Amino acid sequence: MTPVQEIHVAVGVVFRDGKVLIARRPDHVHQGGLLEFPGGKVETGETVQQALVREIREETGLRINPDLLEPVIGVRHDYGDKRVFLDVWETSSAEGDPEGREGQAIQWLDVQDLADVDFPAANRPIIRALKLPRRYAITGSAGDPSAFPEQLRQRLLETRPQVCLFRAPGLSDEVYERLAGWSLEACRASDSLLMLHGAPPLLECLPQATGLHLPWREARQFSSRPIPEGYLLAISCHDEEEIAHAEQLQADFITLGPVKPTSSHPGAPGIGWERFQELVAGAAIPVYALGGLVPDDILAARQAGAQGIAGIGFWWSGNGY
Numbered sequence: 001m002t003p004v005q006e007i008h009v010a011v012g013v014v015f016r017d018g019k020v021l022i023a024r025r026p027d028h029v030h031q032g033g034l035l036e037f038p039g040g041k042v043e044t045g046e047t048v049q050q051a052l053v054r055e056i057r058e059e060t061g062l063r064i065n066p067d068l069l070e071p072v073i074g075v076r077h078d079y080g081d082k083r084v085f086l087d088v089w090e091t092s093s094a095e096g097d098p099e100g101r102e103g104q105a106i107q108w109l110d111v112q113d114l115a116d117v118d119f120p121a122a123n124r125p126i127i128r129a130l131k132l133p134r135r136y137a138i139t140g141s142a143g144d145p146s147a148f149p150e151q152l153r154q155r156l157l158e159t160r161p162q163v164c165l166f167r168a169p170g171l172s173d174e175v176y177e178r179l180a181g182w183s184l185e186a187c188r189a190s191d192s193l194l195m196l197h198g199a200p201p202l203l204e205c206l207p208q209a210t211g212l213h214l215p216w217r218e219a220r221q222f223s224s225r226p227i228p229e230g231y232l233l234a235i236s237c238h239d240e241e242e243i244a245h246a247e248q249l250q251a252d253f254i255t256l257g258p259v260k261p262t263s264s265h266p267g268a269p270g271i272g273w274e275r276f277q278e279l280v281a282g283a284a285i286p287v288y289a290l291g292g293l294v295p296d297d298i299l300a301a302r303q304a305g306a307q308g309i310a311g312i313g314f315w316w317s318g319n320g321y
């Protein structure tokens with residue numbers, strides 16, 4: 001049997017007043033009845049940007065400036081009857097009043113209200129990508145556990161990351177759990193979401209946390225998602241096999257690196273942006289670049305297809321955020 005050819009699909013995330021434009025796919029088409037982002041097949045000779053301008057015009061009447069489209073994520077998905085590559089771009093500068101020009105219902109929704117079950121299966125990583133921030137802040141190790149809570153509180157209040165990972169290698173489980181409780185309080189005070197670092201039982205100790213970040217040595221022991229869907233699951237990955245495993249575990253996002261050499265992992269050489277980009281291109285999951293990054297690296301990371309940057313140095317040591 002000849003393999004089914006992959007269809008390149010241009011998918012548009014149109015923002016206006018903090019909401020995103022969503023259509024309902026007609027009942028009779030592929031994945032009919034489900035919600036979707038406007039878009040469609042890239043035709044021969046077209047760039048993805050040109051396809052988006054055309055599709056969004058045809059489907060909604062909105063006018064898009066191709067130069068103001070920013071990449072969100074690329075998702076390869078096999079539906080069994082169809083293989084698609086969803087090439088997803090966002091814009092906040094569409095002009096006009098949208099209407100369902102192909103008879104489809106359209107609506108503006110809050111990103112936080114987008115639910116996996118309402119969309120085709122390939123959209124799961126897109127919804128994750130839209131809900132996640134550009135920066136994933138990781139704490140430095142808690143050298144002096146008694147000084148840590150105050151240090152964390154201050155860094156959070158000054159930099160207000162949306163999502164913060166409490167990572168403190170070398171602590172006993174008991175001390176980690178105690179400090180995690182403090183971290184949760186500190187995160188609440190700065191409207192940040194707290195991710196725990198370690199094995200799944202940690203979430204039972206602190207069920208109010210937003211999610212769990214599995215180091216690779218933990219992730220490799222599981223063959224299916226080890227925590228409930230209501231939590232965020234993150235995994236530290238370093239190569240293709242680990243990314244594929246994270247996808248199998250239905251992780252919500254991953255970190256990938258080290259992109260550059262970093263003092264928290266002495267001796268590990270960086271993989272560089274080129275290799276990072278290659279790995280991201282094969283990933284159907286939001287990927288944060290990690291390892292020796294500074295705030296300005298966000299542009300390089302985004303150009304390489306990343307969700308954003310993760311790390312300690314750019315917020316913890318006070319050199320800007």
Ligand SMILES: Nc1nc2c([nH]c(=O)n2[C@@H]2O[C@H](COP(=O)(O)OP(=O)(O)OP(=O)(O)O)[C@@H](O)[C@H]2O)c(=O)[nH]1
Binds near residue numbers: 010039040055
């Ligand atoms: N537009 C769009 N297509 C999606 C999304 N998610 C997803 O899996 N797809 C899949 O991408 C494929 C192509 O999209 P499409 O049906 O909009 O293509 P199109 O506008 O060119 O339609 P046409 O075939 O009537 O010309 C379909 O198999 C569809 O199921 C999404 O969020 N938006």
Ligand SMILES: [Mg+2]
Binds near residue numbers: 038039040059
């Ligand atoms: Mg379409």
